[in-house]
Structures are given as structure tokens and as C-alpha cells.
Amino acid sequence: MSDWIEVGTIEDIPVLGARVVETAKGNIGVFRTVDDEIFALRDECPHQKGPLSQGIVHGKRVTCPLHNWNIELDGGAVVAPDEGCTASYPVKIEGSKIFLSLVANG
Amino acid sequence: MKEKLVLIGNGMAGMRAIEELLDIAPEMYDITVFGAEPYGNYNRILLSPVLAGEKTIDEIMLNDEQWYADNGIVLHKGKKVSTIDRRNHKVVAEDGTTEEYDRLLLATGSNPFIIPVPGHDLPGVISFRDIYDVDAMLESSKKHKHAVVIGGGLLGLEAANGLMLQGMHVTVVHLVDTLMERQMDAVSGGMLKKSLEERGLNFLMGASTEAIIGEDRVKGVRFKDGLEIAADLVVMAVGIRPNMELAESVGLHCERGVVVNDTMQTYDPKIYAIGECVQHRGETYGLVAPLFEQAKVCANHLAKMGIARYEGSVTSTKLKVTGIDLFSAGDFIGDDTTEEIVMQDAGRGIYKKIVLKDNKIQGAVMYGDTVDGAWYFQLMRDGTDTSDFRTALMLGQAHLGDSGHGGNTAAANMSDDMEVCGCNGVCKGDIVKAITAKGLFTLDDVRSHTKASNSCGSCTGLVEQILASTLGGDYSAAPHSKPLCKCTDHSHDEVRQAIKERHLVSIRGVMDAMQWKSIDGCASCRPALNYYVIATWPAEAKDDPQSRFINERAHANIQKDGTYSVVPRMWGGLTTPKELRAIADVVDKFDVPEMKVTGGQRIDLFGIKKEDLPAVWADLNAAGMVSGHAYGKSLRTVKTCVGKTWCRFGTQDSTSVGVELERLSWGSWMPHKFKMAVSGCPRNCAEATIKDYGVVCVDSGYELHVGGNGGITVRVTDLLCKVETEEEVYEYSKAFMQLYREEAHYLERTAPWIERVGLSHIKQYVEEDADNRTALAARFDESQKYAQVDPWAERVSEGVAEHEFTSLKKIG
Ligand code: SRM
Ligand SMILES: Cc1cc2nc3c(=O)[nH]c(=O)nc-3n(C[C@H](O)[C@H](O)[C@H](O)COP(=O)(O)OP(=O)(O)OC[C@H]3O[C@@H](n4cnc5c(N)ncnc54)[C@H](O)[C@@H]3O)c2cc1C
Ligand code: SF4
Ligand code: FES
Numbered sequence: 001m002s003d004w005i006e007v008g009t010i011e012d013i014p015v016l017g018a019r020v021v022e023t024a025k026g027n028i029g030v031f032r033t034v035d036d037e038i039f040a041l042r043d044e045c046p047h048q049k050g051p052l053s054q055g056i057v058h059g060k061r062v063t064c065p066l067h068n069w070n071i072e073l074d075g076g077a078v079v080a081p082d083e084g085c086t087a088s089y090p091v092k093i094e095g096s097k098i099f100l101s102l103v104a105n106g
Numbered sequence: 107m108k109e110k111l112v113l114i115g116n117g118m119a120g121m122r123a124i125e126e127l128l129d130i131a132p133e134m135y136d137i138t139v140f141g142a143e144p145y146g147n148y149n150r151i152l153l154s155p156v157l158a159g160e161k162t163i164d165e166i167m168l169n170d171e172q173w174y175a176d177n178g179i180v181l182h183k184g185k186k187v188s189t190i191d192r193r194n195h196k197v198v199a200e201d202g203t204t205e206e207y208d209r210l211l212l213a214t215g216s217n218p219f220i221i222p223v224p225g226h227d228l229p230g231v232i233s234f235r236d237i238y239d240v241d242a243m244l245e246s247s248k249k250h251k252h253a254v255v256i257g258g259g260l261l262g263l264e265a266a267n268g269l270m271l272q273g274m275h276v277t278v279v280h281l282v283d284t285l286m287e288r289q290m291d292a293v294s295g296g297m298l299k300k301s302l303e304e305r306g307l308n309f310l311m312g313a314s315t316e317a318i319i320g321e322d323r324v325k326g327v328r329f330k331d332g333l334e335i336a337a338d339l340v341v342m343a344v345g346i347r348p349n350m351e352l353a354e355s356v357g358l359h360c361e362r363g364v365v366v367n368d369t370m371q372t373y374d375p376k377i378y379a380i381g382e383c384v385q386h387r388g389e390t391y392g393l394v395a396p397l398f399e400q401a402k403v404c405a406n407h408l409a410k411m412g413i414a415r416y417e418g419s420v421t422s423t424k425l426k427v428t429g430i431d432l433f434s435a436g437d438f439i440g441d442d443t444t445e446e447i448v449m450q451d452a453g454r455g456i457y458k459k460i461v462l463k464d465n466k467i468q469g470a471v472m473y474g475d476t477v478d479g480a481w482y483f484q485l486m487r488d489g490t491d492t493s494d495f496r497t498a499l500m501l502g503q504a505h506l507g508d509s510g511h512g513g514n515t516a517a518a519n520m521s522d523d524m525e526v527c528g529c530n531g532v533c534k535g536d537i538v539k540a541i542t543a544k545g546l547f548t549l550d551d552v553r554s555h556t557k558a559s560n561s562c563g564s565c566t567g568l569v570e571q572i573l574a575s576t577l578g579g580d581y582s583a584a585p586h587s588k589p590l591c592k593c594t595d596h597s598h599d600e601v602r603q604a605i606k607e608r609h610l611v612s613i614r615g616v617m618d619a620m621q622w623k624s625i626d627g628c629a630s631c632r633p634a635l636n637y638y639v640i641a642t643w644p645a646e647a648k649d650d651p652q653s654r655f656i657n658e659r660a661h662a663n664i665q666k667d668g669t670y671s672v673v674p675r676m677w678g679g680l681t682t683p684k685e686l687r688a689i690a691d692v693v694d695k696f697d698v699p700e701m702k703v704t705g706g707q708r709i710d711l712f713g714i715k716k717e718d719l720p721a722v723w724a725d726l727n728a729a730g731m732v733s734g735h736a737y738g739k740s741l742r743t744v745k746t747c748v749g750k751t752w753c754r755f756g757t758q759d760s761t762s763v764g765v766e767l768e769r770l771s772w773g774s775w776m777p778h779k780f781k782m783a784v785s786g787c788p789r790n791c792a793e794a795t796i797k798d799y800g801v802v803c804v805d806s807g808y809e810l811h812v813g814g815n816g817g818i819t820v821r822v823t824d825l826l827c828k829v830e831t832e833e834e835v836y837e838y839s840k841a842f843m844q845l846y847r848e849e850a851h852y853l854e855r856t857a858p859w860i861e862r863v864g865l866s867h868i869k870q871y872v873e874e875d876a877d878n879r880t881a882l883a884a885r886f887d888e889s890q891k892y893a894q895v896d897p898w899a900e901r902v903s904e905g906v907a908e909h910e911f912t913s914l915k916k917i918g
Pocket of ligand 1: 663664665671673702703704705706707708710736742743745779781796797814815816817818819855
């Protein structure tokens with residue numbers, strides 16, 4: 001039932017980087033891994049709301065820029081020993097186009 | 107089909123190897139574990155606090171039975187392996203349980219030594235090794251009054267302390283005149299004895315046990331001199347012997363322990379051995395730190411990575427008796443070839459002794475104040491030449507000016523609610539709880555679980571002490587093998603060397619050549635590698651913005667609310683009406699919420715939205731200002747005072763020397779931030795003696811000071827030398843910066859770098875050898891050709907990294 005919204009192409013995001021999609025309900029970070037997988041997370045760290053899109057991407061994780069927590073790109077869970085979870089959003093790729101749904105996974 | 111791995115010995119070393127293995131190769135083996143004891147794996151070290159009533163058995167379990175199940179490991183608990191069929195690769199337990207193996211790991215620990223005197227097998231005579239023994243002691247303490255502990259070593263004293271706390275009247279019997287004679291010298295051993303006596307323990311020194319008396323239960327102990335004392339419980343704690351019975355009986359080569367090579371392999375290539383049961387390069391170990399290092403190496407080979415080697419360990423000791431602070435490591439007795447520095451303050455109950463050979467620490471023993479134990483241990487293992495700071499050795503590292511606690515408080519005497527980490531608000535109790543509840547062993551473990559010492563790091567020494575007083579020894583891995591991060595086993599130096607020798611010009615290149623364990627590194631190694639390749643190959647290496655921390659990628663400092671701050675350069679702290687007007691206009695135009703004068707003599711604009719950054723920079727550029735790199739591991743500021751131009755005391759033109767230093771060095775990437783200052787006279791108004799490179803002008807020239815730090819740990823500079831001309835000030839600065847850029851580890855400021863390599867080393871390259879100095883300066887100039895580009899201008903006018911400042915899409 002999700003409405004897919006086209007947000008751009010894979011090439012718009014640097015490899016091992018992220019871009020932000022601004023929405024009425026806050027920012028969503030869209031991340032690109034080394035093998036071109038795309039993930040979307042609410043752009044707020046569960047710790048103190050650090051903007052995850054500004055972090056360093058490695059493997060399928062991003063390190064928050066404020067206090068170095070690690071967050072799984074796939075699903076948004078915080079890597080132990082820290083705890084928490086940030087919302088993740090469904091992403092679909094067609095060709096090189098990225099489609100995003102604003103209904104969070106849950 | 108998966109290969110089969112069987113572990114014999116469900117103890118600390120064996121299970122640590124399994125955990126390490128699961129970490130790096132979780133799917134490789136079907137794992138089966140035999141343990142003679144009827145439990146999961148527990149933290150044997152903490153049996154002492156259990157006996158003392160400070161902890162419970164539940165609290166010291168490391169891997170309970172559920173853990174084995176969760177990880178798909180078969181645990182045969184309470185089953186002792188009686189033989190190994192090496193030809194058919196099978197192990198057989200006493201009850202007949204048989205398992206096949208492709209690889210076998212022996213970790214059978216050791217057995218307590220029982221002196222074979224008459225009566226040693228009477229009921230009531232026990233050792234101190236496992237849960238069974240502790241239960242027996244606790245049981246006895248409820249029914250009986252008199253305990254005798256034979257052996258005044260670590261174990262004996264911990265047992266005696268525990269039994270005393272359980273209400274028994276305890277006498278410790280020791281063969282020689284000094285307690286813990288392998289860890290203490292006569293003076294500190296005497297101090298220890300005195301404070302234990304004050305707590306209520308009794309001692310019988312120089313006493314040799316002849317027999318244990320009693321008929322159906324122990325009644326007393328008789329000594330060679332005829333003395334007899336009453337005892338309802340006798341604890342033998344006179345030492346341990348590697349448990350190699352099983353290995354010997356199946357023909358594996360054993361000497362004092364099961365003999366292994368540097369990969370922890372026995373003489374049978376299918377069988378590995380680690381822990382107290384092994385003998386490696388002639389040594390056996392009885393503390394967990396080295397056993398954990400062995401476990402790591404062994405796991406690496408079981409996972410068939412085949413690169414790690416165990417080269418032996420140096421260990422240090424702590425006694426786990428709450429409230430007693432002692433530390434010893436290495437050779438603290440010395441001989442004709444060594445010197446010693448001793449400090450004794452009977453009034454405060456403090457004693458410290460450091461043994462030096464050729465200015466390198468051979469060993470240390472401390473009583474009452476062990477704050478610097480970890481530091482001495484580090485210097486000892488690193489083999490640091492201490493001649494440059496020998497006078498400060500006794501005063502300790504904290505004396506060098508840590509802010510926060512820095513280790514000024516003795517951990518043992520801190521109450522649980524005292525704050526240890528000021529950045530993250532972590533108290534001592536939180537740390538102790540995490541160590542025991544979560545089974546933590548290393549500083550890194552404590553950092554990630556509690557956040558203590560995870561930020562500014564000034565409480566690291568204190569956290570190390572708490573770790574040591576909770577676990578009884580130093581747990582940091584030997585420095586020579588300390589890897590850059592979890593993605594590799596190589597150290598910073600090895601990586602830097604490979605980059606240079608093998609001409610590696612990209613992060614990918616380094617990761618491939620050095621067999622990185624993760625596909626694209628982590629947030630620790632990528633920035634380091636990016637710096638290393640750029641610093642080594644300035645003309646060839648290409649910067650990787652995705653491997654830079656956000657501040658360096660966005661060329662501004664991220665703030666807690668996600669906005670940024672902007673600091674334009676003000677050369678040497680000088681400014682003009684035009685610059686100030688441009689800054690004021692930016693503040694008005696972009697509604698900048700706050701501006702402030704920084705500690706580095708320039709102006710910071712706070713609360714700027716990321717998308718506004720290029721426009722803000724454009725306006726600042728237009729007034730001739732460039733990035734101040736307030737965000738970078740790079741040259742930051744050059745602080746100056748007014749100097750001779752105006753000041754009645756000024757001896758030289760400190761302001762223009764500062765401006766020139768900043769002009770020649772701005773834009774340069776460094777291992778960490780780098781700050782300079784120039785003062786016009788020894789009144790030193792620019793605080794040059796706490797900077798990375800400080801110049802103090804004097805009538806006859808310029809004093810050059812290096813390695814200062816004004817932050818977390820205040821360190822006053824060392825005097826490098828005095829020069830006569832401005833040109834020399836510049837050339838020496840370049841040579842010094844270049845040496846630092848080429849040699850220091852990423853995120854190591856000049857202060858710790860100099861303490862690590864020694865001032866003499868810096869003098870040798872920068873001062874004494876003119877050719878080398880010129881060559882270093884030339885390499886610095888060469889790298890600046892590529893680095894001195896204003897990153898703001900590139901982004902404003904050349905569209906560099908445009909994606910960084912715009913959103914992908916706006917919805918709604
Ligand atoms: C703005 C400023 C404070 C101020 O309002 O005056 C400041 C602000 C920060 N300092 Fe500083 N430091 C500032 C001068 C200093 C000084 C004083 C000086 O440079 O003369 C020191 C002590 C001197 C020294 O470095 O030896 C100082 C020692 C630190 C340290 C501890 C460094 C150390 O090695 O001990 C850190 C933490 C770090 O670098 O890891 C730090 C880190 C920071 C950070 C970057 C914290 C962070 O990671 O976000 C702050 C960034 C604020 C921002 O967004 O702009 N700041 N900081 C000063 C900027 C100077 C400039 O113009 O560039
Ligand atoms: C009371 C006490 C306090 C200590 N305090 C400290 C301290 O403060 N700091 C420090 O660093 N170290 C301390 N130690 C030493 C530390 O506990 C040991 O060095 C460490 O436990 C050794 O690990 P291991 O795996 O080699 O042996 P163990 O942990 O003893 O494990 C060996 C296991 O193998 C089992 N086993 C033996 N043979 C067989 C067989 N044939 N079949 C099946 N299972 C078998 C044994 O039952 C045992 O469970 C202390 C030890 C004790 C007893
Ligand atoms: S500016 Fe410096 S001292 Fe002040 S809070 Fe930030 S890091 Fe700490
Ligand atoms: S806000 Fe992300 S780690 Fe603190």
C-alpha cells in the first residue's frame with residue numbers, strides 16, 4: 001500500500017555517502033554502500049538526535065557524527081553495546097532511479 | 107560439511123579463543139566443548155571477591171549454558187576427557203562420551219600444588235582454584251573458627267582476606283620473610299604486611315610446614331621448629347603446576363607445560379594449546395592477560411587467516427583486596443647493571459621504586475599510590491628511553507597536568523558514587539558493575555559499554571586502575587602488536603611503512619595490500635588511511651571525502667543541533683575593519699544567532715545551516731578571507747602577541763613572524779590539530795609554551811619550543827633549540843611539522859608523540875642534522891603545493907562537492 005516517491009538516482013549519492021530527503025515530518029537520510037545498496041533512515045540518531053546522514057558509512061552501517069554510535073543501515077538498529085533504533089523506510093530501485101516510501105518499516 | 111573443532115577445558119583461555127573465533131569466522135566449525143567442572147564458563151579471577159562476599163557466583167558467569175545453546179555449541183559439562191586418540195582424531199571422556207575432531211584445542215589450565223606433607227589429604231585441607239573450593243571455604247567459615255592459609259602470595263592473601271571477611275580468625279604462613287616476594291620487594295612487602303595486620307590478619311613468616319595434624323579432620327599445623335597452631339581449615343596456596351597430564355599421556359611433547367610454537371600449535375599440527383597449561387618460548391603464564399593474547403592468536407589460526415603470532419608477554423600484578431593499592435611489573439629488584447629511583451613517604455604510606463637500565467624501565471613496584479602504574483608499564487613495554495623526562499618520572503604522569511581527575515585519585519579508595527568520567531557522567535560503581543556483570547576485560551570493552559574515558563580520555567588512567575583493581579592485573583595488549591583498529595592486525599607504524607615502501611596511494615590499495623578484514627574499513631581506520639596516503643604521496647593520492655569526519659568534509663564544525671559553525675582565518679590574530687565589516691554583514695544577512703571570540707584569536711559564527719555555508723563563504727571570500735580550518739586535523743591558529751611594534755618589552759616582531767608562520771603552514775593536513783604561537787618576549791603573552799610549536803622571542807634571537815598542549819593534559823613544551831634569524835624559525839618549523847606529519851600516528855598530537863619517541867629523536871632530525879632539516883622542509887613545501895587551496899573558494903566558485911550542501915529532494 002505504500003506510495004513510492006521518486007527521489008533521485010543512485011549516482012546522486014556518493015559511494016559510501018548519504019543525501020537528505022526533506023519531508024514535512026522531518027529529514028530522511030538516504031545512504032549508498034560500497035556495492036550500491038541504498039537504505040533510508042530517519043535522519044536522527046537514537047542517542048541525541050545527531051544527523052546520521054552526516055556520518056561515515058562503512059559496510060552496512062553508519063557512524064553518527066556526534067558521539068560515534070554505530071547504526072545498522074538495514075533496519076536502523078543501534079549496534080551493541082549501545083541500544084536503540086531509528087526508523088527505517090522502504091526503498092525500491094528501478095534502473096538507477098531510487099523510490100522511497102514514507103511509511104516507515106515496522 | 108563443516109569441520110569439527112573440539113575444546114578440552116571450559117575455562118578462561120579456551121572459551122576466550124572460542125569467542126574470538128566466533129567473532130571472525132562464525133560459520134567455520136561445529137564446536138564441541140568438554141569441561142570437567144559442572145558449569146558454563148566463569149570468571150575465575152573473581153572467585154576472590156566471591157569469597158570476600160563482594161560478589162555472587164551468578165555475577166561472575168561469563169558464558170552461561172544458554173550462551174552455548176544460542177551459539178550452537180555442544181557443551182559436555184562435568185565431563186573430564188580421559189584420552190585422545192590422535193590417530194583417529196577422537197577424544198574420549200571418563201564417562202565414555204566420544205567426539206571426533208578436525209582440530210583440537212587444549213586449554214586444561216593448571217592444578218594447585220599441594221605440599222606432600224603428612225596429613226595433606228585430611229578433610230578440611232583445600233586449595234583455592236574453583237567454585238568447588240570457594241563453596242567449601244564458605245561452608246567451613248560458617249562452622250569453624252580457625253583458618254590457616256599456607257602461602258603468602260597473591261592467591262593466599264586473597265583467600266586469607268576473604269576468609270577473614272567471612273568472620274574467621276586467619277593466620278597466613280609464609281616460607282620467606284617477604285609477602286608476595288615475586289611481586290614485592292622487602293619494603294613494599296613490609297608495608298603490605300603492616301596494613302593487612304591492621305585489618306586483622308595474622309602472619310607467621312619464615313615458617314616451614316612439617317605436617318598437618320588431625321585424625322578425621324584437620325586440627326592444626328606443625329612447623330619444622332616444633333611450633334603447632336590450631337586450624338579447622340587449611341588452605342594451600344603455594345603455587346600452581348600446568349595441567350599437562352592428558353597431553354603427556356597421549357605423547358604430546360611437554361616440558362614444564364605443553365610446548366607450543368608462536369602460532370599456539372603443539373607438536374601435533376592438528377592440536378593447539380593455550381592458557382596456563384602451555385609452555386611458550388620457555389615461559390609459562392599464570393595471569394589472564396597473556397592467555398587472552400594467546401587466545402586471539404590461536405583463533406586467528408583456527409580461522410585459517412594464518413597471520414598472527416604470539417611472541418610472549420610482559421605482565422603486571424595487582425592484589426584484589428579492596429582498599430589496598432599495590433602494583434608491580436617486570437624486574438623491580440635489579441642488579442649491578444641497573445639503577446633505581448626510590449620514593450618513600452612513610453607518613454602517607456606511599457612507596458615507589460623504578461628500576462632503570464640504560465634509562466629504560468625494567469620494572470616498577472609501588473605501594474599506596476599506584477596511579478602511574480599503567481604509565482610505567484606502558485613505558486616499560488614500549489622500551490621508551492626516559493632520559494628526556496627522567497626527573498619527572500617519580501612525580502608521575504598526572505603531575506604533567508591532566509584536567510579532570512586525570513588519575514589524581516587512588517581508585518581503590520574511591521566510593522562507588524564518585525564520578526570518574528566527567529564527559530559522560532560515569533561513576534566508579536557503574537564501571538565496576540559493568541566489568542563484573544558483562545564480563546569485560548579490556549579498556550576498550552569498558553569504553554564501549556560504559557562510555558567512561560570514551561570522549562576526551564583524561565580519565566583513562568583512572569579507568570585502567572579500576573579495571574586492574576577489579577580484575578587484578580593489567581589487561582592492555584602488548585603495544586608492539588596493537589592494531590590500528592578492529593579491521594586489521596597491523597599497527598599504525600606497519601601501515602605507514604607499507605604505504606611508503608609499497609607505494610600505496612589509495613585507501614583501497616592499502617586495504618587490499620594489507621588484507622583488511624572488513625570490506626571498506628570503519629570510521630576509525632578510513633580517516634587514518636586517508637591522511638596517511640595523502641601525507642605520504644601528496645602529488646599522487648586523491649583525497650577521499652567519504653573517509654573524512656563530517657567537519658572536514660563540510661569544512662565547518664558540526665554542532666549539537668546539526669547546524670554548523672564557521673571560523674574564517676585571521677592571520678596571526680590580526681584583523682582589519684574590512685574583515686570585521688564583512689563578518690558583521692554575514693551575521694546580519696544570514697541571521698547568525700551567535701558570534702564569539704575564540705580561544706585562538708579569531709571569530710566564530712555559530713548556528714549556520716548547512717545549505718547556507720557556500721553563500722556565507724562566498725561573502726567572506728569576497729572580503730579576502732579563507733577557511734580557518736577550525737574543524738580540521740590540520741594547522742589551526744598561530745597566536746601572537748603585539749611584540750616589538752608596540753609593546754615596551756617586545757624584543758622582536760612577534761606579530762609578523764606569526765603571520766608568516768601561518769601563511770607558510772595553512773592548509774596542511776596533520777595527524778591531529780596543530781597550533782602555534784609567537785610571543786615577543788619571555789613574558790610569553792601568546793602562551794607559546796603550551797603550543798605544538800611555540801616561538802619565544804628574546805633579544806638575541808628566537809627560542810623554539812615544541813610538543814606543548816593546553817587541552818586535556820596540559821604539557822609544557824620542550825626547548826628544541828635557539829636560533830638567530832627569522833628564516834631559521836621558518837625552516838625549523840617546516841622540518842618539525844614534516845617530521846610530525848611523517849611519523850606520528852593519526853590522532854596523536856605532538857605532545858604524546860614526543861613522549862613516545864623522545865625529544866632526542868626530534869633534535870637529531872630537526873636540529874643536529876642540517877641536511878635532514880633541509881630535506882624535511884623541502885618535503886613540507888612540496889606537500890603544501892597541493893594543500894594550500896582554500897576549500898571554501900573551491901566550493902563557492904568551482905562547484906566542488908555541491909551535493910554536500912543541497913538536499914536530494916524536498917517532499918511536501
Ligand atoms: C571555538 C573554540 C572554543 C572557543 O569558543 O574559544 C573551540 C571549540 C572546540 N574545540 Fe577546542 N576550541 C577552541 C580552542 C581551543 C584551545 C585554545 C587554543 O587553541 O589556544 C584548546 C587548548 C589548546 C590545545 O589544543 O592544546 C582547545 C582544546 C580542545 C581539545 C583538546 C585537545 C587536546 O589535545 O587535548 C579538543 C578535543 C579534541 O581535539 O579531540 C577540542 C575540541 C573542540 C571542538 C572541536 C569540539 C568538537 O569536537 O566539536 C569545539 C568545536 C566548536 C566549534 O564548533 O567551533 N578543543 N581548544 C576555540 C577555537 C579556536 C580557534 O579559533 O580555532
Ligand atoms: C582465586 C584466583 C584468583 C585469580 N586472580 C587473578 C587475577 O587477579 N588476575 C589474573 O590475571 N589472573 C588471576 N587468576 C589466574 C587466572 O584465573 C588463570 O590464569 C586463568 O583462569 C587460566 O585460564 P585457563 O583457561 O588456562 O585455565 P582455567 O581457567 O583453569 O580453565 C581450565 C579448565 O579446564 C578444565 N579441565 C582440565 N582438564 C580437563 C579435562 N581433561 N577435561 C575437561 N576439562 C578439563 C578445568 O576443570 C578448568 O575448568 C586467579 C586464579 C584464581 C584461582
Ligand atoms: S568548546 Fe571545547 S571546552 Fe567548550 S564544551 Fe566544546 S569541547 Fe568542551
Ligand atoms: S547523537 Fe548520535 S551518537 Fe550521540
